[in-house]
Amino acid sequence: MTIFSGYSRVLAQVAPWEWVAEPLPFAGVMENLVLPGLVLIVYMAFIFPQLKKRRDQRDLLNSLAEGDEVVTSSGLHGIISALDESVVYIEVSDGVELKFSRDSVSGKLAFDDEDDS
Template structure:
């Protein structure tokens, strides 16, 4: 007898809830809002930063001061496709793949130099 009333109560719980398309949208509304928040706070800024880094790598020129992914500062002495020769000290150069350049060492000074 007890189990019949429990089963009946469990079956009746779904009957009184919101029905139709509006009820289904209301159920997914929190998920939609969470995705929108994640997109605008996490995904979009990360994509923007990656795009800026890709543009910076494409615009590298001879003479630019760069910071490598390993933390070494140097000046680009030659470019050969994706292979850069970076002078770390006078008379000491290393070859670095373009993808391992973390950024410009002095971006403001480099922009001033290019403007002149």
């Protein structure tokens, strides 16, 4: 006989469990709000920022113009010399012009108006 063998008999004689299991009046409402709440949290944390980033990228691509200094997704820096609906020609050096897909432009670079000297 172990030390805990007597406890099972004591626990079996404890008052019935009906008094413990009384549901709260708003418990059903809370259970129904958990799943929509989780969906809202996932939307706000993951989906909404991605939609904003995609919208910002689309606006950037629509605002490209000749003379803009840009960087591509591969890290190439240059100045747009010509552009088409789906193609961008980027001048990376004097007389060196590369053809890129317009979607490969990842950002604009701002010109520094001040001299470093």
